[in-house]
Amino acid sequence: xxxxxxxxxxxxxxxxxxxxxxxxxxxxxxxxxxxxxxxxxxxxxxxxxxxxxxxxxxxxxxxxxxxxxxxxxxxxxxxxxxxxxxxxxxxxxxxxxxxxxxxxxxxxxxxxxxxxxxxxxxxxxxxxxxxxxxxxxxxxxxxxxxxxxxxxxxxxxxxxxxxxxxxxxxxxxxxxxxxxxxxxxxxxxxxxxxxxxxxxxxxxxxxxxxxxxxxxxxxxxxxxxxxxxxxxxxxxxxxxxxxxxxxxxxxxxxxxxxxxxxxxxxxxxxxxxxxxxxxxxxxxxxxxxxxxxxxxxxxxxxxxxxxxxxxxxxxxxxxxxxxxxxxxxxxxxxxxxxxxxxxxxxxxxxxxxxxxxxxxxxxxxxxxxxxxxxxxxxxxxxxxxxxxxxxxxxxxxxxxxxxxxxxxxxxxxxxxxx
Amino acid sequence: xxxxxxxxxxxxxxxxxxxxxxxxxxxxxxxxxxxxxxxxxxxxxxxxxxxxxxxxxxxxxxxxxxxxxxxxxxxxxxxxxxxxxxxxxxxxxxxxx
Numbered sequence: 001x002x003x004x005x006x007x008x009x010x011x012x013x014x015x016x017x018x019x020x021x022x023x024x025x026x027x028x029x030x031x032x033x034x035x036x037x038x039x040x041x042x043x044x045x046x047x048x049x050x051x052x053x054x055x056x057x058x059x060x061x062x063x064x065x066x067x068x069x070x071x072x073x074x075x076x077x078x079x080x081x082x083x084x085x086x087x088x089x090x091x092x093x094x095x096x097x098x099x100x101x102x103x104x105x106x107x108x109x110x111x112x113x114x115x116x117x118x119x120x121x122x123x124x125x126x127x128x129x130x131x132x133x134x135x136x137x138x139x140x141x142x143x144x145x146x147x148x149x150x151x152x153x154x155x156x157x158x159x160x161x162x163x164x165x166x167x168x169x170x171x172x173x174x175x176x177x178x179x180x181x182x183x184x185x186x187x188x189x190x191x192x193x194x195x196x197x198x199x200x201x202x203x204x205x206x207x208x209x210x211x212x213x214x215x216x217x218x219x220x221x222x223x224x225x226x227x228x229x230x231x232x233x234x235x236x237x238x239x240x241x242x243x244x245x246x247x248x249x250x251x252x253x254x255x256x257x258x259x260x261x262x263x264x265x266x267x268x269x270x271x272x273x274x275x276x277x278x279x280x281x282x283x284x285x286x287x288x289x290x291x292x293x294x295x296x297x298x299x300x301x302x303x304x305x306x307x308x309x310x311x312x313x314x315x316x317x318x319x320x321x322x323x324x325x326x327x328x329x330x331x332x333x334x335x336x337x338x339x340x341x342x343x344x345x346x347x348x349x350x351x352x353x354x355x356x357x358x359x360x361x362x363x364x365x366x367x368x369x370x371x372x373x374x375x376x377x378x379x380x381x382x383x384x385x386x387x388x389x390x391x392x393x394x395x396x397x398x399x400x401x402x403x404x405x406x407x408x409x410x411x412x413x414x415x416x417x418x
Numbered sequence: 419x420x421x422x423x424x425x426x427x428x429x430x431x432x433x434x435x436x437x438x439x440x441x442x443x444x445x446x447x448x449x450x451x452x453x454x455x456x457x458x459x460x461x462x463x464x465x466x467x468x469x470x471x472x473x474x475x476x477x478x479x480x481x482x483x484x485x486x487x488x489x490x491x492x493x494x495x496x497x498x499x500x501x502x503x504x505x506x507x508x509x510x511x512x513x514x515x
Contacts, residue, residue: 044447325451332447351497353448355490369490371445371497385497389489400462401489404452407461411454 026053027342030111030121032101032280034058034086036065037127037312037327040416042094044335045125052342055119056089057111059100063417066185067324068409069154073162074195076362082154088418104284106305123338126286126293127311127327128278129153130184133291136274137177138249147252148269151192152184164268165196171206172267175257177247178213179274182292184313184322186219187368189272191358194224197232198361207267211238212259213245219321220358220366220388227360247271277314284308292316297374299337299347300330309334318378319370326354328412349374351382357405365401443505445498455513468515474507 029052031042042056063084071077086096097119103112104124111119132150134141140148149164151157165174174196178189193211200207217240218224228236239245244261251258255266276282276291286293286302293310294303300315302308311334312327320326329352337347355369370386372379389401453466466474480486482495498506 328451329448332450336442336447348444351445351448351502353445353451353494353497355452355494367490369493371494373444382497385493385495387493395487397489403462404489407458407463408452410461411458411463412451414454414456414458415450 026051027122028053028055028120029123029125029338029342030054030119031056031125031127032104032111033127033129033278033312034060034063034089034096035127035129035312035327036324036412036416037129037331038125039063039086039089040328040331041125041127041311041335043089043092043416043418044332045338046093048335049339049342050093052339053095054093055095055097056086057097057099057101057113057119058086059098059114061085061098064153064155064158065324065409065413066152066154066188067412068406069151069158070188070192070195071359072154072158073151073165073192074199074362075162076195079155079159082158084413084417086417092418101280104280104308106285106308109307122307122342124308125311125331125334125338126281126284126308126314127331128280128314130275130277130313130322131279133274133276137247137271139252140250140271140273144250144252145271148250148255148266148271150272151270152188152272152275161268161270165199168204168207168267170204172204173265174200174207174209174268174270175255175264175266176209176211177250177257177269177271177273178211178215178218179272180214180241180246182322183272183275186321186323187224187356187358189213190218190220190224191360192270193236193238194227194231194358194360197228197235201232201235207235209236210264210266211236212247212257212264213238213240214247215245216240216242220368222391223366223388224358224360226391227364227366231361231364277310281310281314286310287314288316290316297377297379298349299341300334309338316378318372319381320352320354320372320379321356321368321370323354323356324412325356325408326352328416329353352379355408357401357408359402359405360398361402363402364398365403365405366398367401367404442509443502445502446506446509449506449510453510465515466510467513469511471504471507471511474510475504478503478507 046054065082099113099115149157149161151161244259249258281287311330313322333350340347352372366389368388371382478495481488481491
């Protein structure tokens with residue numbers, strides 16, 4: 001409703017009939033954030049309606065993918081294989097502004113950039129990813145992340161954690177801390193624990209991994225725990241919230257993590273801190289008190305600021321998890337809806353799929369899938385659909401899913417970055 | 419089955435133009451996260467653009483019923499009824515291979 005009303009107000013104010021190309025020029029779509037959500041949204045809008053003026057705002061010339069970055073920790077991939085440039089997006093007719101967005105004015109419909117320019121938009125797409133709640137764990141701030149890497153934004157942090165693992169003596173203790181829900185990539189901490197164990201089992205087999213968790217249940221839990229028992233018996237110890245898993249403070253100088261029950265001295269510490277939507281979301285007024293961004297389930301338009309659509313990890317997408325696949329799928333739905341809205345038409349109710357693979361070893365993959373549609377104002381699981389890999393694998397299924405995972409990565413990065 | 423799909427397919431072709439892709443049926447745009455519109459080297463995931471609609475529908479039904487073993491596709495196919503599946507199949511059939 002807000003969408004329609006707002007659109008009519010916009011076109012009335014401009015004295016225009018609903019049309020993509022106005023007398024004043026092309027309708028403008030600005031996209032903030034060049035990850036799986038934003039880059040896909042920018043490309044798809046331009047592909048669906050070449051007459052639109054599409055600008056992608058992204059300060060980094062190279063994107064480093066979080067999916068498959070746990071494989072970098074396990075020496076299965078190099079960090080360079082995680083990296084993608086924006087040349088394909090530029091080549092598709094999207095203007096890339098290589099700077100960051102410093103302010104959004106939802107009333108004036110402008111985005112202020114760090115290079116001093118200001119962009120006007122008819123529709124804004126925000127896909128800002130996550131930022132960390134520094135200080136939510138006392139002792140864990142940006143400086144501490146240089147000693148106890150989060151590696152939850154892939155790149156230098158991933159390389160730092162890998163280097164620390166490689167420098168560790170055999171027999172060392174790797175301590176991980178996983179946050180409460182919601183956070184980026186729900187199965188990610190457990191895939192990471194698996195792949196670190198995979199690497200330790202080869203190179204430092206006397207070592208152990210302690211996974212301190214701020215929750216009592218996690219994604220694909222039985223598949224992970226069965227896999228750990230099968231592949232790495234005795235190596236991974238998971239401590240749930242109810243058994244003192246919540247980390248209450250850390251000391252980066254001594255690599256200690258303190259819980260309600262105990263203090264753990266780590267050889268290598270990986271703290272995945274609590275998160276919220278990327279900082280620009282709060283500035284734009286699209287984040288609520290949870291730190292995340294509520295949206296309607298058809299075009300993913302903010303319920304707080306009309307004319308701004310929010311995608312991916314930053315958004316509250318009902319039952320959909322915060323995954324790269326989800327961000328890419330949401331971006332394509334949003335792009336099609338935006339083109340409709342800018343043409344004065346009503347977007348159709350979408351169906352959105354999520355698929356997410358996790359590796360427990362180089363040749364051992366598991367998956368979760370879900371199908372979602374709008375229901376009672378939010379994206380909701382289609383009953384009877386979705387679920388995880390079977391607990392008992394027959395016919396080489398785990399190996400097959402590991403192959404599907406790597407094929408998926410090649411496909412989605414090609415679709416997103418060209 | 420194939421005949422029943424033809425009217426839908428024909429109308430898609432008639433609509434060909436800038437807005438066609440925006441009018442992909444619900445669910446179709448998610449598929450390309452794994453099933454690339456253009457062929458991707460070394461992918462074990464089947465390429466479905468340009469495949470016969472009837473074949474896609476048959477696979478989806480068999481995945482859904484479990485008659486054809488699958489990893490994620492059985493779980494995904496259960497999220498779509500016959501009409502939704504047929505619309506998606508017709509749309510992929512109409513895409514360039």
